[in-house]
Amino acid sequence: MDDLQLWDFRFIDFVDIFLVAILLYYIYKLVKGTVAVNIFIGILVIYLAWRLTDYLQMYMLYSIFDGFMKVGIIALIVVFQPEIRKFLLLVGSTNIGGKKSIFKNFKFLKNEDQTTTDVDAIINACSKMGASNTGALIVIERNNNLDFLTTTGDEMNILVSQPIIESIFFKNSPLHDGAIIVDKNVVKATRVILPVNNEKNIPARFGLRHRAAIGITEKTDAIAIAVSEETGQISYIKNGEFMMYKDTHDLTEKIKKDLA
Template structure:
């Protein structure tokens, strides 16, 4: 009878509370999916459920052990999930309400699916051609995190992506070739962008500031990046602060399309 009485007390505020918690858990899962942190997250959920079960069954000793772990473990969680927490706060803090008509469109992290029209084939073809002439390039793909805080460090643009456009931007005598470009939905948003550089990660000495900048921006946001080495002409693909050298264009195109969608 007490359960039915509690159900009758269930209000609209309680429903909103449950929905918001569900959305928060879903987004946390989406944020750490595909990383090592996902296993830690699942482990924490299991321990929490066991804690609640032991508490419900009045198993005081086990309940106190798991309860103490959950209380002290919050400090460890902040350390373990530091990159993910930083991405989340950066995403919320970089939301720009003044440049959009729709309020809810700013909360891109609540979307379950996104459509991206970026001409990946043209970008990879341009990188391949620049690689043969050893022309350095750094291209950043905007995803859910708003990168307006980075575009302001360079020259804001509104140019449709094509292979000649990409090649002309990074042409060695071009005034726009220094720095990175940011692409969002097949539009070059900015050129000569200054990216945060990662100096902590150990990378081969043949890679320079472009690669460290690509590591930095993909660590701090959910952006993707392509870098063409000026020394070797190799194309590197960056995601979550990690990078892979690619020689197979079709495989690289498919991976970028999948990550963008």
């Protein structure tokens, strides 16, 4: 009975469990809604099978799974390269106690009066700009801090509203080129230059604006809204994949859900 010390639970054990829970939470947020979640589940199944065959002393199957697990770290780096990059950026942009604190990502630790993005104003502006074939690219921060991009444009501190969004992207406005970055309910930068994705095949009718939206949402967990200057079509881009919406109400609800 000396070996079974159920009540010998140290404070450091609690810290260990808590940190593992945070790690799993961040992994879940990174793979949620992507094909990576299926790969992650597959790897988890293989890991459990590896442990089970070891426990049951099924040596042949164990040797197969063991060989896979030994090279698994290389496979993980290759398969989850975009997610690993997002995770490292997420960790690097986290400030303990600040607005990007990891603790504030948990809903039960969030302040009730936390400012939320006025999605309705943004989508109404996009709908109006689409009607006049005015091109626009709006990037909304989530967990990853995008301050490293604001220096490529003009730093701002403007409260989000429909007239503000429309005036920024007005064709004769000096601010209409490039993207804007929205953090919570503030336009923090305009004329931002985003990394462009040249690898993914997209329809020819979509140009640099959509490639830039794909690029930034692949490299970070931000979401983007693009309005085509040629067709007026509104596109929603997340995790490097874009969807076209005709019903702005559905798009508004989708964005609110992703920002929750």
